[in-house]
Amino acid sequence: MTGGRTGGYDPLVNPQPIPAQTDPASLAALLAAARLDLPGVRLLTEVAERESYRLDETAYLSAGLPGAVALPATTAEVAALLRLATAHRVAVVPRGAGTGLSGGAAGIEGALTIALTRMDRILEIDRANLCVVTQPGVINAVLKAAVAAEGLFYAPDPASYEICSIGGNLGTNAGGLCCVKYGQTRDAVLGLEVVLADGTVIRTGGRNIKDVAGYSLTHLFVGSQGTLGIITEATLRLRPAPAPRATLLVFFDTLDAAGDAVAGMTAAGLVPVTLELMDRATLVAVEDWHHLGLDVTAAAMLMIESDAPGSGATDELDQAEAAALAAGGRSIIRAADAAEADWLRQARRLALRALERQGTVRMEDVGVPRASVPELLRAIERITAAHGVRCATFGHAGDGNLHPNLIFDRDDPEAAALTHRVRDEIFRAALDLGGTVTAEHGIGAARREWLPIQHGEAAVGVMRAIKTALDPLGILNPGRVV
Amino acid sequence: MTGGRTGGYDPLVNPQPIPAQTDPASLAALLAAARLDLPGVRLLTEVAERESYRLDETAYLSAGLPGAVALPATTAEVAALLRLATAHRVAVVPRGAGTGLSGGAAGIEGALTIALTRMDRILEIDRANLCVVTQPGVINAVLKAAVAAEGLFYAPDPASYEICSIGGNLGTNAGGLCCVKYGQTRDAVLGLEVVLADGTVIRTGGRNIKDVAGYSLTHLFVGSQGTLGIITEATLRLRPAPAPRATLLVFFDTLDAAGDAVAGMTAAGLVPVTLELMDRATLVAVEDWHHLGLDVTAAAMLMIESDAPGSGATDELDQAEAAALAAGGRSIIRAADAAEADWLRQARRLALRALERQGTVRMEDVGVPRASVPELLRAIERITAAHGVRCATFGHAGDGNLHPNLIFDRDDPEAAALTHRVRDEIFRAALDLGGTVTAEHGIGAARREWLPIQHGEAAVGVMRAIKTALDPLGILNPGRVV
Numbered sequence: 001m002t003g004g005r006t007g008g009y010d011p012l013v014n015p016q017p018i019p020a021q022t023d024p025a026s027l028a029a030l031l032a033a034a035r036l037d038l039p040g041v042r043l044l045t046e047v048a049e050r051e052s053y054r055l056d057e058t059a060y061l062s063a064g065l066p067g068a069v070a071l072p073a074t075t076a077e078v079a080a081l082l083r084l085a086t087a088h089r090v091a092v093v094p095r096g097a098g099t100g101l102s103g104g105a106a107g108i109e110g111a112l113t114i115a116l117t118r119m120d121r122i123l124e125i126d127r128a129n130l131c132v133v134t135q136p137g138v139i140n141a142v143l144k145a146a147v148a149a150e151g152l153f154y155a156p157d158p159a160s161y162e163i164c165s166i167g168g169n170l171g172t173n174a175g176g177l178c179c180v181k182y183g184q185t186r187d188a189v190l191g192l193e194v195v196l197a198d199g200t201v202i203r204t205g206g207r208n209i210k211d212v213a214g215y216s217l218t219h220l221f222v223g224s225q226g227t228l229g230i231i232t233e234a235t236l237r238l239r240p241a242p243a244p245r246a247t248l249l250v251f252f253d254t255l256d257a258a259g260d261a262v263a264g265m266t267a268a269g270l271v272p273v274t275l276e277l278m279d280r281a282t283l284v285a286v287e288d289w290h291h292l293g294l295d296v297t298a299a300a301m302l303m304i305e306s307d308a309p310g311s312g313a314t315d316e317l318d319q320a321e322a323a324a325l326a327a328g329g330r331s332i333i334r335a336a337d338a339a340e341a342d343w344l345r346q347a348r349r350l351a352l353r354a355l356e357r358q359g360t361v362r363m364e365d366v367g368v369p370r371a372s373v374p375e376l377l378r379a380i381e382r383i384t385a386a387h388g389v390r391c392a393t394f395g396h397a398g399d400g401n402l403h404p405n406l407i408f409d410r411d412d413p414e415a416a417a418l419t420h421r422v423r424d425e426i427f428r429a430a431l432d433l434g435g436t437v438t439a440e441h442g443i444g445a446a447r448r449e450w451l452p453i454q455h456g457e458a459a460v461g462v463m464r465a466i467k468t469a470l471d472p473l474g475i476l477n478p479g480r481v482v
Numbered sequence: 483m484t485g486g487r488t489g490g491y492d493p494l495v496n497p498q499p500i501p502a503q504t505d506p507a508s509l510a511a512l513l514a515a516a517r518l519d520l521p522g523v524r525l526l527t528e529v530a531e532r533e534s535y536r537l538d539e540t541a542y543l544s545a546g547l548p549g550a551v552a553l554p555a556t557t558a559e560v561a562a563l564l565r566l567a568t569a570h571r572v573a574v575v576p577r578g579a580g581t582g583l584s585g586g587a588a589g590i591e592g593a594l595t596i597a598l599t600r601m602d603r604i605l606e607i608d609r610a611n612l613c614v615v616t617q618p619g620v621i622n623a624v625l626k627a628a629v630a631a632e633g634l635f636y637a638p639d640p641a642s643y644e645i646c647s648i649g650g651n652l653g654t655n656a657g658g659l660c661c662v663k664y665g666q667t668r669d670a671v672l673g674l675e676v677v678l679a680d681g682t683v684i685r686t687g688g689r690n691i692k693d694v695a696g697y698s699l700t701h702l703f704v705g706s707q708g709t710l711g712i713i714t715e716a717t718l719r720l721r722p723a724p725a726p727r728a729t730l731l732v733f734f735d736t737l738d739a740a741g742d743a744v745a746g747m748t749a750a751g752l753v754p755v756t757l758e759l760m761d762r763a764t765l766v767a768v769e770d771w772h773h774l775g776l777d778v779t780a781a782a783m784l785m786i787e788s789d790a791p792g793s794g795a796t797d798e799l800d801q802a803e804a805a806a807l808a809a810g811g812r813s814i815i816r817a818a819d820a821a822e823a824d825w826l827r828q829a830r831r832l833a834l835r836a837l838e839r840q841g842t843v844r845m846e847d848v849g850v851p852r853a854s855v856p857e858l859l860r861a862i863e864r865i866t867a868a869h870g871v872r873c874a875t876f877g878h879a880g881d882g883n884l885h886p887n888l889i890f891d892r893d894d895p896e897a898a899a900l901t902h903r904v905r906d907e908i909f910r911a912a913l914d915l916g917g918t919v920t921a922e923h924g925i926g927a928a929r930r931e932w933l934p935i936q937h938g939e940a941a942v943g944v945m946r947a948i949k950t951a952l953d954p955l956g957i958l959n960p961g962r963v964v
Binding site: 467 | 699
């Protein structure tokens with residue numbers, strides 16, 4: 001079991017070598033200086049402590065053991081750590097709660113992981129300007145609850161919201177269940193404080209809704225997965241709390257019918273807050289575990305939610321239901337009240353955990369232009385069936401973003417290799433439809449070789465030029481993203 | 483009159499010298515090669531022709547006479563022109579329709595202006611994916627009309643939409659009248675084709691709603707005012723056509739009351755499609771010219787519009803009216819129908835032209851966090867009164883974005899200098915409120931010295947590092963933005 005986890009990256013899943021940018025002597029020198037000058041920084045150097053920072057939530061991906069883990073409590077400490085990392089040429093892995101799905105925060109053998117988990121204070125809720133100023137270590141659900149207590153709403157909503165941190169959400173430009181209506185994390189960011197590779201602290205943006213003074217560094221740092229700087233503070237946009245959600249479940253006899261229903265809702269101009277799909281394999285896994293009463297004979301289920309005010313929610317779900325019926329939907333369930341809606345929503349939130357009871361899950365994250373969801377569903381079904389690989393697909397159908405989950409036995413090297421090839425075929429199918437290999441999880445370490453395939457060498461060259469301009473020594477999360 | 487327009491930049495309004503990056507011999511060599519190899523490119527070299535590319539809409543700003551103007555018709559021609567510019571080290575000014583308000587597309591003495599006006603085709607309206615693929619030379623209003631014919635809506639809505647081009651909108655991340663609800667131009671961009679300084683053509687994004695593969699180059703190029711590359715194609719997000727707008731005008735006895743009403747609407751969580759302010763000086767100018775029946779005894783007017791579906795529009799305007807009355811609003815006008823709403827909307831659209839009948843208008847573009855609109859209004863009034871400078875203020879109050887228009891006689895050098903000092907005081911006041919010196923017009927040439935004051939030298943250093951990485955010879959719009 002542990003064999004796959006040691007010795008750095010598996011060449012199978014990350015064929016490009018990580019540049020060796022750290023050595024034990026450099027790290028030791030950094031740690032000695034940090035112990036002397038930075039008494040507030042907690043340093044973890046025992047193997048058992050470091051082991052818990054090796055992986056993120058990509059259990060299928062091999063990762064390195066950090067040489068040390070630093071837990072700063074202030075921006076000044078993060079800056080001091082990066083000054084030391086620059087001075088000693090030590091590679092750094094910025095990390096939030098470690099719930100990422102791209103290997104972006106997983107360990108690099110011998111490098112320094114800087115975890116932002118102790119910077120977990122909400123600094124200000126600015127009701128008048130509808131924004132919140134927060135440190136990166138705050139858990140998404142904690143932030144949501146704090147602003148909800150003021151009648152406000154922080155929209156970004158990753159499925160892992162109860163355990164993921166805002167810093168990780170910013171690093172990956174995390175998506176989630178309500179992007180159809182409210183966008184991804186980037187769309188909620190007004191300003192940042194960022195520590196650059198050399199320890200310089202900058203601020204981008206602020207509390208202004210509109211600001212075109214210079215390049216949009218805010219948008220650039222969000223989604224850069226710690227390769228351009230470490231985000232130490234963020235100003236995030238809030239909204240007035242929307243109406244409670246009305247929830248509709250529709251079951252379909254074929255994946256095609258479900259895909260057609262999604263296309264029909266898009267064409268009708270509906271912007272529901274949630275438009276999620278689960279296929280039969282996912283329904284069965286959830287039902288086996290939690291007995292919610294889902295129809296496991298269906299090929300797929302759509303969950304549609306509306307938070308429109310007044311009678312708008314009923315109107316919106318009526319229109320969604322009409323589009324679903326027109327596409328062949330059957331057995332419709334509408335939640336009678338908020339409690340029942342919340343309970344139905346659990347079906348979607350439990351999906352990944354339910355699948356993980358069946359084996360190692362390689363969760364992918366392909367996206368296509370919305371109208372191509374039916375084609376992508378067919379391609380996933382065709383590819384996985386051809387290779388005899390178990391797959392359960394769910395995802396944010398309203399955004400064109402599907403998560404095919406390839407389930408395999410990670411102790412069987414052939415199964416892992418086959419899963420990898422199947423993934424590559426699914427990536428190719430998504431790109432052939434004008435799609436993306438990652439809609440919300442990030443390139444990280446897991447998908448890096450696909451970046452030039454998707455964007456072309458010239459565009460990736462621009463990204464690398466930016467990376468080199470901001471991190472000339474290449475110490476920030478080397479081997480990730482670009 | 484022409485005296486102010488010749489001889490390059492006025493040190494008063496742009497104290498940093500433009501680096502001399504072109505000379506007549508280099509340009510002549512470029513033109514000779516272009517005549518030989520690029521028969522499809524129209525080249526303008528006569529003085530009279532070039533003169534019409536000297537200025538943009540910043541009439542108060544001196545600008546250089548382009549050495550030549552190139553009008554390419556294809557991406558390949560733009561790429562070939564930039565390869566030549568790189569080879570001959572010729573500075574290039576990318577330009578759209580020339581309606582910008584920052585001097586960003588104004589001429590540089592002896593440089594090559596590349597105008598994208600001939601690349602004016604809408605390439606595809608993709609109904610199923612709610613997006614449009616367009617060349618940059620398409621006029622905003624033409625694009626709006628073309629997609630409206632398909633029942634769709636392109637939201638970004640600069641006041642100049644009838645004459646400004648999509649390429650210019652992208653270059654400046656243009657705002658407009660409906661940003662409160664629909665965001666700025668950047669928020670509508672899904673993908674770009676960009677020609678880099680050396681002629682390399684890249685694509686960013688695509689038709690996917692969500693895509694986190696690598697850095698967001700799309701967001702970086704939008705708003706970079708031609709300093710990082712030339713946008714030759716864009717994929718823009720559309721929406722289903724919203725309901726016709728319902729329009730409400732409210733008049734106030736004091737600017738403070740109007741500002742308080744805006745703050746009240748924000749606090750109430752209203753997201754009207756439009757929330758515009760006009761002060762008395764603007765009302766008088768419009769009324770003098772067009773006799774719309776506006777109440778010119780009021781200190782300010784707010785225009786609030788809703789395009790919410792069904793009864794939502796009436797509900798939203800009812801709530802806005804309640805907030806306005808609570809803040810001291812009086813004499814409320816509601817448009818009885820769409821034609822009357824359109825007519826009232828003209829009041830706002832005509833504002834700049836009405837003021838231009840009174841003298842040279844220096845239109846500024848400050849923004850503050852929304853709750854600080856009343857303070858910004860007071861600061862503008864205090865500063866302009868103290869210096870005895872005529873000022874008419876209107877703007878997008880719902881975004882915190884106000885346009886103080888300083889009206890002066892441009893043939894009076896003392897008046898121009900005083901106007902410049904007043905502008906600087908207004909900028910300082912906006913920054914003291916946590917604001918920005920430009921919310922939607924851009925840094926361009928007109929506000930460049932304020933970029934480090936607003937963001938700090940370190941953040942501007944990051945912008946310059948990106949600029950240098952992408953344009954190492956500094957040929958793209960030198961002296962603008964960074």
